[in-house]
Amino acid sequence: MPDSPVIQTFELSKQFREVRAVDRVSIAVERGQVFGFLGPNGSGKTTTIGMLMGIITPTAGSFALFGASDAKGHLAARARVGATLETPNFYPYMSGRDNLRVAATIKDVGSDRIDECLEIVGLAGRGRHRFRTYSLGMKQRLALAATMLNDPELVILDEPANGLDPQGMKEVRDIIRILADRGKTIFLSSHLLWEVERMCTHVAIVRKGQVMKVGTVAEIVSEQVRALVRVEDTGALEAALADYPDATGVQTTDEGTVVSLKSDDLAGLNRYLAARGIYVSHLARHQQTLEDAFIELTQGDYGSMTEIAS
Amino acid sequence: MSRPGTLLRIEFIKARKRPALWLTLGVFVFFTVVTVLPSLMRAMQGGGPGPPFALPWIWRGVLQPPINMGPFFLGAAMILLFAPEFGWKTARQNVIDGLAKEHLFFGKLITFALLVAAFFVVPIVTGVAASIISPEPTGTFARGPELNHMFGYAVVLCLWGSVGFLLAATIRASGGALGIMFLYFLVENMVTSIVPAWNPALERYLNFLPTQLFDTLTRIEFYYPDALALANEQRAAMGQRLLEFPEYWAVVSAVLAYVALFMGVSFVTMRKRDL
Known part of the structure; x- marks a missing residue:
């Protein structure tokens, strides 16, 4: 066969x-x-x-x-x-x-x-x-x-x-x-x-x-557009993103705040934040890795993150 | 290559460098020689009372304790050759490599048959060699009682080999399986000595438990009417109960039924349980 x-x-x-x-x-x-x-x-x-x-x-x-x-x-x-x-x-x-x-x-x-x-x-x-x-x-x-x-x-x-x-x-x-x-x-x-x-x-x-x-x-890691945002006041950023209609998820990482978006309109996100008095020090498209996808899908199951990262 | 041929080759590769096998077999050979040597020395110095130490009478002198411990050695050897395959996960790897679980069973069945043959041949060869060396007159190889004795010995080898097989297949750990085998031996002997005092009618059934059958099949009185008559004469003189045995074929059939049962349970266990 x-x-x-x-x-x-x-x-x-x-x-x-x-x-x-x-x-x-x-x-x-x-x-x-x-x-x-x-x-x-x-x-x-x-x-x-x-x-x-x-x-x-x-x-x-x-x-x-x-x-x-x-x-x-x-x-x-x-x-x-x-x-x-x-x-x-x-x-x-x-x-x-x-x-x-x-x-x-x-x-x-x-x-x-x-x-x-x-x-x-x-x-x-x-x-x-x-x-x-x-x-x-x-x-x-x-x-x-x-x-x-x-x-x-x-x-x-x-x-x-x-x-x-x-x-x-x-x-x-x-x-x-x-x-x-x-x-x-x-x-x-x-x-x-x-x-x-x-x-x-x-x-x-x-x-x-x-x-x-x-x-x-490729299908596993790139289905979602993400932006990595760095600001001084993370709390204010998260509060603002709660009302942003294009955001589907927010995750705080060591690198900054990762925002999942419905579209890849990063300029629109920047304008939205600036209009609320939040000025970003870093805003870039964030490529999801297999590790990100894995952690997202198996969240809470892993005892040791070092095992994944090693 | 045929499947039985493949299984034989695989078992040969595994067994030939297995120290546990050669150690067990070596100890058994040592016991065999130690058992035969005093009688042979006596024969060479002119012989003693009783039948000559030569064929065909030699078998009652050869197939006696401690050679009768051979079946236990065989049970232990079977456990030592089989049970570690689970601990080492090599049984699992053999299946991954292409054997079916049934092939694993039949491979070990080949080992079982070869072990029975080895533990049978050692005293037989020793007996023939001793008879050749012995100056006493040699007759035919064996007559009816001696053949029954040899067959009885082969049957108890199968019995304890199948006990070892069953324990290895179910317990899957050498230490645990050996421990349970010896524990069972002790417990059964305790039960058969206690229960008849409580209910004498049960004694005839208890005689068909594995260890009691082993005991029957390893007594020379079971095979040789003159030995039975002598033993009962001595027991009567001491006021002890006379020895009575079930029919030869009833005992042999019971043992073979146990062997079939133990091997059947082993086969089903091997087939059903995950590795």
């Missing part, structure tokens, strides 16, 4: 006792997309991926992988997928190479491919060492090597840069870029919004198990 989305979910849901971890998620990932799946901790990202990978049984809804929507089809479709969930999952007493041999046997891939993948992720020299002796960065790279073994059409990565130092993050990013350049479809769950914004073509933002917004990165 060449025209089918690589991943398609239909009202996919998962209930863990009282907790609805995933709530009627419907998304479609087309071939060649680098799809970012974003959400705070506990928003259902890993559970959704777990259902796609057959390790968690959905409570309701369904999904299709490469157009296949039954259990037998899912199993066959998983042969075209390379995926890793949360932390790298390997046998600690076995070498990196033997761990890849297990994965290669499951995927029915020859051992020459193991060497190639170890080479790509820079672990050729450590392949014979036990997994338990690897640093976190090496473990993540081994997980990436495992996902690449079968030269998959779809790569699913759940927080691949978790716990990595900046150099490790760059290495992971480079590997993802290589995969994307080779035309692979990539489904990436991450906290690192600036990473996602730089790498992904499409994004879904999830909150409490529900998809809040889905679309291209």
Whole structure:
């Protein structure tokens, strides 16, 4: 089925006792997309991926992988997928190479491919060492090597840069870029919004198990015209904006006051404020970032803002 | 490659460098040799009372404690090879990589079968080797009672292997599963010693609990009429109750039913539960 989305979910849901971890998620990932799946901790990202990978049984809804929507089809479709969930999952007493041999046997891939993948992720020299002796960065790279073994059409990565130092993050990013350049479809769950914004073509933002917004990165971040305003008396500004008919929202940030507008008539806003005796020291169009959109959509769910900004 | 072949290869890669397997098997081999060695030494020094230490009589001397602890070793080995797959999340990764949950079950079933074979072969090879070394006259490999004894030993291996399998699949942690296995062993023995005093009619049913079946199938008196007659003679002299056993095939069938039940529950658990 060449025209089918690589991943398609239909009202996919998962209930863990009282907790609805995933709530009627419907998304479609087309071939060649680098799809970012974003959400705070506990928003259902890993559970959704777990259902796609057959390790968690959905409570309701369904999904299709490469157009296949039954259990037998899912199993066959998983042969075209390379995926890793949360932390790298390997046998600690076995070498990196033997761990890849297990994965290669499951995927029915020859051992020459193991060497190639170890080479790509820079672990050729450590392949014979036990997994338990690897640093976190090496473990993540081994997980990436495992996902690449079968030269998959779809790569699913759940927080691949978790716990990595900046150099490790760059290495992971480079590997993802290589995969994307080779035309692979990539489904990436991450906290690192600036990473996602730089790498992904499409994004879904999830909150409490529900998809809040889905679309291209451009669609997510630029639907609303915003102005960044700096004045001496913020209180007077906010009072004045409360009556401004073109304003749809006001948000105070460290940078200044961000005003959401119905149109991009910044001159009109300036005239309105001046007429009320409020003279701005700074007035400029404010480009919303993915981080802004994410915070807006998941407001209140995030404990640590540094995690987003890091 | 066929699926069973793939599963066998995967389990082989996982098991061959697993220290827990070789340690458990090594300890069992040590116990086997320790069990056989005194009888062999005695035979080499001219033999003692009782049947010769050579085929086919050798089996009642080989398949006795502590070799009869083999099934527990096997249960422990099964837990140590299976349960960590959940803690390490490698079972989950195997499924992500392309196995179905059912394949995971059948892969471990292969491990189970190989473990049973290994724990069966060790005393058999040791017995044959001891018989070759022993100067006492060697006869046929085994007769009816000895074959029943060997089969009974294989069946209890399956019983405790399936207990280990079930606990690994449901508890999903080595420590907890091993703890529950030994706790169950203690609790069942307590129950079977207390309950008959309260209601003697229940004793015949309690004899069909797993540990009691294990106890029956590991007693030489269960297989050899001369050994039973001797034991009862001694018990009568001491005023103790005489030994009585259920029918051989009733005991074996009960054990095989337990094995089927435990494996069935394991299969359903593996299939239904999230990883």
